[in-house]
Amino acid sequence: MADLSKDDETTVEAVEAAINAPVDRGEPILQVRNLVKHFPLTQGIVFKRTVGAVKAVDGISFDLYQGETLGIVGESGCGKSTVAKLLMSLETATAGEVLYKGQDITKLSGKALKVVRRNIQMVFQDPYTSLNPRMTVGDIIGEPFDIHPEVAPKGTRRKKVQDLLDVVGLNPEYINRYPHQFSGGQRQRIGIARGLALNPEVIICDEPVSALDVSVQAQVINLMENLQDEFNLSYIFIAHDLSIVRHISDRVGVMYLGKMAEIGSDAEIYEYPTHPYTQALLSAVPVPDPEARAHRERIILTGDVPSPANPPSGCRFRTRCWKAQDKCATDVPLLAIPERFKGVDSPAAHDSACHFAEVKDVVGVA
Amino acid sequence: MTEVVTGMDGSGTTAAGPAPAAPSAAEPSVARISNWSEIRARFLANKLAVFGLLIVVILLLVAVFAPLIAPADPLHQDLMNTLKEPSSKHWLGTDALGRDQLSRIIYGSRIAMIVGLASILLACFIGITLGAIAGYFGRIWDTLIMRVADVFFAFPLLVGAIVIILLMGRGVLPVVISLGIFSWATFARLLRSQILSVREMDYVHAAKALGASRRRIVLKHILPNSVTSVVVYAASSVGIAIVAEASLSFLGVGVSPEVAEWGNMIFAGKDFMGVKDYLWVYPSLSIVTTALGFVFLGNGLRDALDPKLR
Amino acid sequence: MTTVETAAESIGTTAAGGPLLEVRDLHVEFKTRDGVAKAVNGVNYSVSAGETLAVLGESGSGKSVTAQAIMGILDSPPGRVAQGEILFHGQNILALPESERRKLRGNKMAMIFQDALSSLNPVLSVGFQLGEMFRAHQGLSKKDAKKKAIELMDRVRIPAAKERVGDYAHQFSGGMRQRIMIAMAIALEPDLIIADEPTTALDVTVQAQVMDLLAELQRESNMGLILITHDLGVVADVADKIAVMYAGRIVETAPVHEIYKRPAHPYTKGLLRSIPRLDQKGQELYAIKGLPPNLLAVPSGCAFNPRCEMAQDICRTDVPPLHTVTEADGGELPGRGSACHFWKETIHG
The missing domain is CATH 3.40.50.300 (P-loop containing nucleotide triphosphate hydrolases)
Structure with a gap:
């Protein structure tokens, strides 16, 4: 934790001024640059020695534009939830920058960070652990106002909480109930209301519907889309369900073992994937339509995801890749438009970290 | 030993990542946390728990109103009437100095209650404070506090009590202090382990993400959700502390020997074993009943607060 | 592959044709x-x-x-x-x-x-x-x-x-x-x-x-x-075949491929419509309204009726049996059943 230097006040003012500036639609609001998070592996009980590191996030860059939804997909262990925590400053980055309207928030602490937190909020995966079971719904949704009293004067808070309940489609009379009196979907709405309370600009959603029943998922997704339009929000939507990500996202990034494998617009990623991992991932998704299924090519990967404590050299996917060659073991492929697609006017010309990128339609659009 | 220090998503080694919590229909949804009326209903449905509560309440009343209930002064020596068997005059007989046994037992409940409650309060205070620091701040604080806890945990109570008495002399306060400082370690461990799991709950992350202060996070989110088990354990521990207190007195490192106290009474009665058994049987029964009362109460609280722990 | 003779032979083999x-x-x-x-x-x-x-x-x-x-x-x-x-x-x-x-x-x-x-x-x-x-x-x-x-x-x-x-x-x-x-x-x-x-x-x-x-x-x-x-x-x-359950009852049965094409129960239909697709962006998702049933107070009649767009009075009073589902002209659809009073309207539009 960086100590609060004597010019803390000026920092706070500078940050406040910077983040209160409006950002035009389509301009980047969040820029992530070479973000790294290594969790040290230690040995010993009293005297801990570091013997290695789990490279949960290992150099990731992307932009989030004002008003858009950026989906991030990947399997367990790929580091997508760590990215969420880093963006929220719930974990300290090992290296790299998260620029919010030009301010590097990984370097902020204390008051300056608190100011930023008003504008970047989060919706969590598990509706059963994301609400304090000993607080009423009113206290949970009202807590943001307790922490940031400047946002809502005391007398107006109850009304504000009731308005928020209404906005997320819950009965405002539920204000005195406890979380356990609600179903999973309703609880997720409460979590969303808490996230909206401070009027944020960016909401990081970490698997927000994966714990919900299918019939309730659609309700919550629709709610989130409506709220985005109503409050002009930018979303980072982290999920493992590729169909849902496609539905809600404008752009999609695919993560594998702490790296971004491919990133592009939803059509670019789903219809013109050029990275073998994206292709395998998409082809493995069970589709509830046996006929569409018949047209699809399935790529069944062998083996498991390697340990992030000891990732393969070169391209991290090479141990499971059917295209892997010697080059893949020695050269780390960069996330960029592949050489062969440069200057080509095709949806295939998007960032992909593969030496041998080529288009393969695995979803069966054609 | 290799361990991943901080929580991360997915897996450290080959273990599978967090499963997307799957909707499953094992049983109809049951609330995880119950409100007070449900807790009370569950507690009252537990006969043993109600029995324990009854014992504890009666004992508390006896201790508070001892001067009104006791038929005689517990310290009054009647050397003309020593070692009298229980009779209508002395319901539980008299001891070698002619003191009324019933009155001594009644007054003994005061020492038992005071020492039992005060020592556990002290232990809770130390244990909760240190356990919370260890659990929440972790790192060096955790290592330091937990190693100290290990030492206190392993240290024999008897030796500790002797040291304290050497320093402070005999009396109620030294007993409270020795029991308190030699039982906080369990409370600290218990709270720490609870905090370690509560700390990773998403509602704690959510509070952090909102910019909540550490103080707020600990007091509003972490402690209320982790302290229940400590409170429950404390209730049972009062009974254990009362047994320990009597043992210390019996061994001569507790309160002064003339004080009306159950351990003292057993000590005095042990010389008449097989001859005047009423001298040690009734104080022993008092200890057992009291200890059981608190244990039943504690278990009842545990089951009522969290039916899944049973 | 060898068949291992096991201890519990109290239960014999199924007569040919009977279900296991x-x-x-x-x-x-x-x-x-x-x-x-x-x-x-x-x-x-x-x-x-x-x-x-x-x-x-x-x-x-x-x-x-x-x-x-x-x-x-x-x-x-x-x-x-x-x-x-x-x-x-x-x-x-x-x-x-x-x-x-x-x-x-x-x-x-x-x-x-x-x-x-x-x-x-x-x-x-x-x-x-x-x-x-x-x-x-x-x-x-x-x-x-x-x-x-x-x-x-x-x-x-x-x-x-x-x-x-x-x-x-x-x-x-x-x-x-x-x-x-x-x-x-x-x-x-x-x-x-x-x-x-x-x-x-x-x-x-x-x-x-x-x-x-x-x-x-x-x-x-x-x-x-x-x-x-x-x-x-x-x-x-x-x-091979599928049974869809809702609130403790089977609401629809069908050979697996048919259910996706032509669901015969509004619940199945709603579920299929509420899943986003991988191969197209799609518009706003269809969402089944309301909450999954509380098993302590299952709605009378058809348990799905409070969430169903087709619900009529009969749905609130009569529990629908598992009807045999047929083509519009009465042609057989083997293995298909729907516990909906209005299965015809559901499957045939």
Whole structure:
């Protein structure tokens, strides 16, 4: 934790001024640059020695534009939830920058960070652990106002909480109930209301519907889309369900073992994937339509995801890749438009970290 | 030993990542946390728990109103009437100095209650404070506090009590202090382990993400959700502390020997074993009943607060 | 592949043509503090040898409870079978004493759970746990049991089975652990396997591997398979027929391919419409309104009526039976049924 230097006040003012500036639609609001998070592996009980590191996030860059939804997909262990925590400053980055309207928030602490937190909020995966079971719904949704009293004067808070309940489609009379009196979907709405309370600009959603029943998922997704339009929000939507990500996202990034494998617009990623991992991932998704299924090519990967404590050299996917060659073991492929697609006017010309990128339609659009 | 220090998503080694919590229909949804009326209903449905509560309440009343209930002064020596068997005059007989046994037992409940409650309060205070620091701040604080806890945990109570008495002399306060400082370690461990799991709950992350202060996070989110088990354990521990207190007195490192106290009474009665058994049987029964009362109460609280722990 | 003769031979083989397992009018209740929760309210289904039945439903639909009743592993109390029959090889196993049912488990019917890690004993090697099946049920020696364990691990395609037979559950990845669970289930060549959300906890790329394995093993040994899931996508891959459950009842049955094209129950129809598609962006999602049912207060009539767009007065009063579904001109649609008063309108538009 960086100590609060004597010019803390000026920092706070500078940050406040910077983040209160409006950002035009389509301009980047969040820029992530070479973000790294290594969790040290230690040995010993009293005297801990570091013997290695789990490279949960290992150099990731992307932009989030004002008003858009950026989906991030990947399997367990790929580091997508760590990215969420880093963006929220719930974990300290090992290296790299998260620029919010030009301010590097990984370097902020204390008051300056608190100011930023008003504008970047989060919706969590598990509706059963994301609400304090000993607080009423009113206290949970009202807590943001307790922490940031400047946002809502005391007398107006109850009304504000009731308005928020209404906005997320819950009965405002539920204000005195406890979380356990609600179903999973309703609880997720409460979590969303808490996230909206401070009027944020960016909401990081970490698997927000994966714990919900299918019939309730659609309700919550629709709610989130409506709220985005109503409050002009930018979303980072982290999920493992590729169909849902496609539905809600404008752009999609695919993560594998702490790296971004491919990133592009939803059509670019789903219809013109050029990275073998994206292709395998998409082809493995069970589709509830046996006929569409018949047209699809399935790529069944062998083996498991390697340990992030000891990732393969070169391209991290090479141990499971059917295209892997010697080059893949020695050269780390960069996330960029592949050489062969440069200057080509095709949806295939998007960032992909593969030496041998080529288009393969695995979803069966054609 | 290799361990991943901080929580991360997915897996450290080959273990599978967090499963997307799957909707499953094992049983109809049951609330995880119950409100007070449900807790009370569950507690009252537990006969043993109600029995324990009854014992504890009666004992508390006896201790508070001892001067009104006791038929005689517990310290009054009647050397003309020593070692009298229980009779209508002395319901539980008299001891070698002619003191009324019933009155001594009644007054003994005061020492038992005071020492039992005060020592556990002290232990809770130390244990909760240190356990919370260890659990929440972790790192060096955790290592330091937990190693100290290990030492206190392993240290024999008897030796500790002797040291304290050497320093402070005999009396109620030294007993409270020795029991308190030699039982906080369990409370600290218990709270720490609870905090370690509560700390990773998403509602704690959510509070952090909102910019909540550490103080707020600990007091509003972490402690209320982790302290229940400590409170429950404390209730049972009062009974254990009362047994320990009597043992210390019996061994001569507790309160002064003339004080009306159950351990003292057993000590005095042990010389008449097989001859005047009423001298040690009734104080022993008092200890057992009291200890059981608190244990039943504690278990009842545990089951009522969290039916899944049973 | 050899057929292993097992101890529990009290139940013979099915007469040709008869189903392997038949659940008849099963009712299961759970006693709770707030009343009796009717988790299963009259379920009928059957599975034949070599057939895969997918039971699809959301939380509280009773899909897992039905499976637990079949296996005889209901939490009881508070749960109990209130009514009904479960015929296995034609014999009502609910009438058997517990000692007989125990012999059936593992030998004749086996179950695979969602969470493989908690289903395996952490302090015993997986080889030992696999071998235990043979030692306990077939009296094999330690050495032979180990050999069998390695064979099994090979069969479920765990790489380097010989070297890994002494490893413990936590040393395997999620996908490998689920393979070990499958190995354990097929060890004694049971006639029926119940898989309860077997791939839900796994990653997509691993899910596909495990489902393929399960389907292949089933084909090889002609077992009956009941696949319990909430995922319409998983079902499409492997099942022969499907039963959709809602609030403890079966609301629709169909051969698997037909249900996606032409659902005959508004609930199934709603579910299919509410899933976003991988191959197109789509507009706003269709969402079934309302909440899943509270089992302590299941709505009268059709349990789905408060969430149904087609609900009429009759839906609030009369429980719809499972109607036989036919073509608009009365042509047969084998295996199809819908518990909706308005199934005709639902399927034929």
